[in-house]
Amino acid sequence: MNIHLVDVVGQYKKIKSEIDNAVLRVVESGQYILGKDVSELEINCAKYLNVKHAVGCASGTDALQVAMMALGIGKDDEVITTSFTFVATVETIALIGAKPVYVDVEADSFNMNISHIEKAITKKTKAIIPVHLFGQSVDMQPLMEIAKKHNLYVTEDMCQAIGAEYDGKKVGTFGDISCTSFFPSKNLGAFGDGGMMFTNNDSLATKLRMICNHGSNVRYYHELLGVNSRLDTIQAAILNVKLKYLDEWNNQRRAEASVYNKLFANSKVMTPIENSFGKHIYHQYTLRVERRDELAEYLKEKKIPFGIYYPVPLHQQKAFSHFVEDNFRLPVTEQIVKEVISLPMHTELTIGMQEYIAKTILEFYNS
Ligand SMILES: Cc1ncc(COP(=O)(O)O)c(C=O)c1O
Numbered sequence: 001m002n003i004h005l006v007d008v009v010g011q012y013k014k015i016k017s018e019i020d021n022a023v024l025r026v027v028e029s030g031q032y033i034l035g036k037d038v039s040e041l042e043i044n045c046a047k048y049l050n051v052k053h054a055v056g057c058a059s060g061t062d063a064l065q066v067a068m069m070a071l072g073i074g075k076d077d078e079v080i081t082t083s084f085t086f087v088a089t090v091e092t093i094a095l096i097g098a099k100p101v102y103v104d105v106e107a108d109s110f111n112m113n114i115s116h117i118e119k120a121i122t123k124k125t126k127a128i129i130p131v132h133l134f135g136q137s138v139d140m141q142p143l144m145e146i147a148k149k150h151n152l153y154v155t156e157d158m159c160q161a162i163g164a165e166y167d168g169k170k171v172g173t174f175g176d177i178s179c180t181s182f183f184p185s186k187n188l189g190a191f192g193d194g195g196m197m198f199t200n201n202d203s204l205a206t207k208l209r210m211i212c213n214h215g216s217n218v219r220y221y222h223e224l225l226g227v228n229s230r231l232d233t234i235q236a237a238i239l240n241v242k243l244k245y246l247d248e249w250n251n252q253r254r255a256e257a258s259v260y261n262k263l264f265a266n267s268k269v270m271t272p273i274e275n276s277f278g279k280h281i282y283h284q285y286t287l288r289v290e291r292r293d294e295l296a297e298y299l300k301e302k303k304i305p306f307g308i309y310y311p312v313p314l315h316q317q318k319a320f321s322h323f324v325e326d327n328f329r330l331p332v333t334e335q336i337v338k339e340v341i342s343l344p345m346h347t348e349l350t351i352g353m354q355e356y357i358a359k360t361i362l363e364f365y366n367s
Helices: 008-014 016-029 036-049 060-070 088-095 114-120 140-149 202-212 233-243 246-263 292-301 318-323 331-336 351-366
Strands: 053-057 078-082 099-103 125-128 153-157 177-181 195-199 216-218 285-288 340-343
Touching: 008 016, 016 233, 036 053, 036 195, 036 233, 053 060, 053 202, 060 088, 060 153, 060 177, 060 195, 060 202, 078 088, 088 099, 088 318, 099 114, 099 318, 114 140, 125 140, 140 153, 195 202, 202 216, 246 285, 246 351, 292 340, 292 351
Parallel strands: 078 099, 078 125, 125 153, 153 177
Antiparallel strands: 053 195, 177 195, 285 340
């Protein structure tokens, strides 16, 4: 059986003519930077999330960096986040000269444990970056209360969670700024890199747009320190086609997650939870298992693809080692990095494939 971890080509083939027409239209128009397709996507994404402003940029990583630049976060500031995330969350904090301060995660949701946040706040704390990991919302209500009480900015890292909900509202609508990624394997993925920032604040929206365009509003006049980070017009045209299918695709992933849950019921593997307050969109379907590395070898032999997100938490990465003391520990994070394994999860997965994957994993534990 030929199973992919993600199947971007399979998904493309289903909507090939719509995508091909959109790409060709841009190629023939000669408008390759910004223009109507990017503006339309910004309007469509803002409507989708029900926020006032959406600003396209070149990647989710840039979105995070530009968001922090717009909020004026920089040297000597501290930003509270999780160590169990993709590197970009922490890399961008470090790039702007600030210090990442980590709180541990919950073992069942993999998201930041809100009850640890207040202990991590110091006089230098400027912001919190909750990461809606694997497609599930962080517990945003208590997080926003803490942020308000301590006068901290909130930048949501929703790079894995476009379409996920908290309390009936889309993630990305709670923070001062929210950042998403259109990396090809995301639930809403482009055919290259891309990203977007969201905000309800008019002046922040203007700043985000200017920073992405070399700090400029009027050509060759630069009011702010900026970067060159624009969403490619071709990518925007593709994303405008794909956005129409996002809810259907997210619901399909949810249905696939419940198939996996049933197949693994009453077994040794721990299936991912869906918090009662939210709607999980299963960017990843991540198990916690015993003997993870042995299982990984077994799956390789059986030609079943899998992902280990993430094998090393960021507080233990060499690049960021100077931010923590040698004895700094995050017990839950350090435990789950040894146990997590993500299974194929995408819109082209069949029940037959899921049955084969589950049967193989259960065989490993029963043999
Ligand atoms: C949680 C998280 N933050 C940030 C990013 C960065 O996004 P990008 O790859 O578009 O730069 C990603 C995506 O890969 C991500 O998963």
